[in-house]
Amino acid sequence: MAGEEKTSTKSSLNQDENKADSDETSQSQGADQAPVCDKLIKLPLTRVKHIIKTDPDVTLASSEAVVTLAKAAELFIQALSKDAVSKTMTGKRKTIQRKDLDIVMDTRDCYAFLEGAIDT
Structure with a gap:
């Protein structure tokens, strides 16, 4: 049981890290989109x-x-x-x-x- 608990804890931590990474990626893409619009016209x-x-x-x-x-x-x-x-x-x-x-x-x-x- 202790092994199963460690595995489920690790998988939930990996899921949390993946979610945080995807949130950071979406935020950075949103931040990048505004300057891209500005760069369309010089x-x-x-x-x-x-x-x-x-x-x-x-x-x-x-x-x-x-x-x-x-x-x-x-x-x-x-x-x-x-x-x-x-x-x-x-x-x-x-x-x-x-x-x-x-x-x-x-x-x-x-x-x-x-x-x-x-x-x-």
Whole structure:
């Protein structure tokens, strides 16, 4: 009987430890979820909202629209940057230059709408 009592005590202790571990895991996941949402968008939303409101046709922008446009802008910047990096690497350089962006905008049709927008 003493052996059975030790075994049941050990199993109940293991169950308690497993429960505590699962509670800590769920709490740490909950704590991690909040920063993940913050990391989804890197552009400042107030600045994006201000840019949206510079359009005279826009009177009101919902928070969902601001977040969506911010994410779209991030993806666009990322794609343009990747294309510019590939041109930089083709030129056997390590620094992206203005001419790399100009080449990408001139050669890729998807950036045709930027023609004349980035003149200095």
